[in-house]
Amino acid sequence: MKDIKCPLCGGKPEYILEEGDGHCEYAGCPKCGLYATPSWGDWNCNPNEENTWQRWRDLVSKFPPIMRLNQGDNVLVWLSDDIHTVLGTDLALGKIHLQDVYGDADSYYPTGIKKWPWELERKGGVEQ
Structure with missing residues (x-):
């Protein structure tokens, strides 16, 4: 890669x-x-x-994982089976701004991330 x-x-x-x-x-x-x-x-x-x-x-x-995120990356958050898309990161506050598949945006700390983009990647695309 x-x-x-x-x-x-x-x-x-x-x-x-x-x-x-x-x-x-x-x-x-x-x-x-x-x-x-x-x-x-x-x-x-x-x-x-x-x-x-x-x-x-x-x-x-x-x-750190928060520094490896880019706008448009997909992550999986705890307590949700939906993929969230990275809108941006605030390194000073240590927050990740995400949007879910329904269009709702929210901020998460790195501890709220269940799977990072590089953990979701599989041959043939994103894990479903």
């Missing part, structure tokens, strides 16, 4: 391969400058894009 957005600015990450006497490959956000640890190799080494994306996923997974 290469579309994990930047937890700092919501930008789209990109894979970069720099070649010269050797090569350097890294993945990260060009918008704000957050990058995963690069890998360095000599000219005999083949670049490995999948390992580079895995380093990006590992870096992003260290951020």
Whole structure:
């Protein structure tokens, strides 16, 4: 999954391969400058894009879940079987603004989230 957005600015990450006497490959956000640890190799080494994306996923997974949410993501809240859509987050107050399938909006703390977007994702789409 290469579309994990930047937890700092919501930008789209990109894979970069720099070649010269050797090569350097890294993945990260060009918008704000957050990058995963690069890998360095000599000219005999083949670049490995999948390992580079895995380093990006590992870096992003260290951020709190509220920082990994983006507008339009779907979550499941406790005591409800309905999917809620993220309208926005207030990091200062630690609240997530959600809208349910009926159009009602409400704010929740992260402890009120039963399943995050990355827990809902399955092959073939969102868990039903």
